[in-house]
Amino acid sequence: MAAFIVRRLWQMAPTMLGVILLVFVLFNWVGGDPAYILAGKMADADAIANIRRQLGVDQPYYVQLGIFIRQVAAFDFGHSWATGEAVSSIITSRLGPSLTVLVPLTVLETVLGIALALAVAFVRGSLTDRAVMLACTVAMSISILVYIIVFQYGLAYRLGWFPVQGWGGSLPENLLRYAALPVLIGLAVSMAPTLRLYRSFVLDEARHDYVRTARAKGLPERRVMWVHVLRNAAIPIVTHVMAGLPALLIGAFLLERFFGIPGIGREVILAVERSDFPVIKAVTVCVAAATMVFNLLADLLYQALDPRVRLQ
Numbered sequence: 001m002a003a004f005i006v007r008r009l010w011q012m013a014p015t016m017l018g019v020i021l022l023v024f025v026l027f028n029w030v031g032g033d034p035a036y037i038l039a040g041k042m043a044d045a046d047a048i049a050n051i052r053r054q055l056g057v058d059q060p061y062y063v064q065l066g067i068f069i070r071q072v073a074a075f076d077f078g079h080s081w082a083t084g085e086a087v088s089s090i091i092t093s094r095l096g097p098s099l100t101v102l103v104p105l106t107v108l109e110t111v112l113g114i115a116l117a118l119a120v121a122f123v124r125g126s127l128t129d130r131a132v133m134l135a136c137t138v139a140m141s142i143s144i145l146v147y148i149i150v151f152q153y154g155l156a157y158r159l160g161w162f163p164v165q166g167w168g169g170s171l172p173e174n175l176l177r178y179a180a181l182p183v184l185i186g187l188a189v190s191m192a193p194t195l196r197l198y199r200s201f202v203l204d205e206a207r208h209d210y211v212r213t214a215r216a217k218g219l220p221e222r223r224v225m226w227v228h229v230l231r232n233a234a235i236p237i238v239t240h241v242m243a244g245l246p247a248l249l250i251g252a253f254l255l256e257r258f259f260g261i262p263g264i265g266r267e268v269i270l271a272v273e274r275s276d277f278p279v280i281k282a283v284t285v286c287v288a289a290a291t292m293v294f295n296l297l298a299d300l301l302y303q304a305l306d307p308r309v310r311l312q
Helices: 002-030 034-039 045-055 061-074 087-122 127-140 144-158 171-178 180-206 209-216 221-249 253-259 264-274 277-305
Strands: none
Touching: 002 061, 002 277, 087 127, 087 171, 087 180, 087 221, 087 253, 087 264, 087 277, 127 180, 144 180, 144 253, 171 180, 180 221, 180 253, 209 221, 221 277, 253 264, 264 277
16 A cells, blocks of 8 residues: 555655646736736836746746746745735645635535435335435525525524624634534535435445345345445545535635635635736645545545445
């Protein structure tokens, strides 16, 4: 396993270089000259040249690319063009609020999704199964904006069960008070597609020969579903969960914007509105690195779930 991990880490290097090169090309050639963005519409040529010199974009492209690579290696992406704050400080300070919302949401979504998928698969083909699938289809057709507006108005404004907006200074307060309604809305939005997907994973496994053999041996259906089927259906479920984990780094854009949560998602939206390229580039590179790391963790979990899997 150690050799596999070392080999995968070594393979990440050229992939990361490719991501860095792509980000550099997009923001330097396609994104336009940042000096014109920062100088404003009434700036003269001398002011634009001075800004280009301060940003270092007046140097040759290979020099700028080398600087960008060193910034990524040192996790030092310079300063925000809009606020002057260090980009690394922006990411580390905004990551906590995003994780406060998205970690509980991911855990609850996965646990409830697995439990409900097994329960629905247990009564597959019945009226209950069809009703649940119909409800999931209806829920998936509703925009997240509708969920946010309805839940905010009904549960927060009218009933007063939750604060409409805000963020506190301590983790327990944020987790139990301010993050509760965003997590509830996130569950309402994500539960339907997650349930349909996990149900399909479970039913695919339930059709295999080993399941029929277990039933023929007289094992109760509950044990067949919760032990034998779930263990093999866990591999695609892990793939789905790990593929979604990099999103924890960029937050839930709409939830953070509507509820005033000072997270990464809200910061990315502000950076796009301000054309704050250093922040956008830093978040893009971090998400790419996180994606590769989580893919490696998924491969390691495969072998833990199924001893037949060989890491090569």
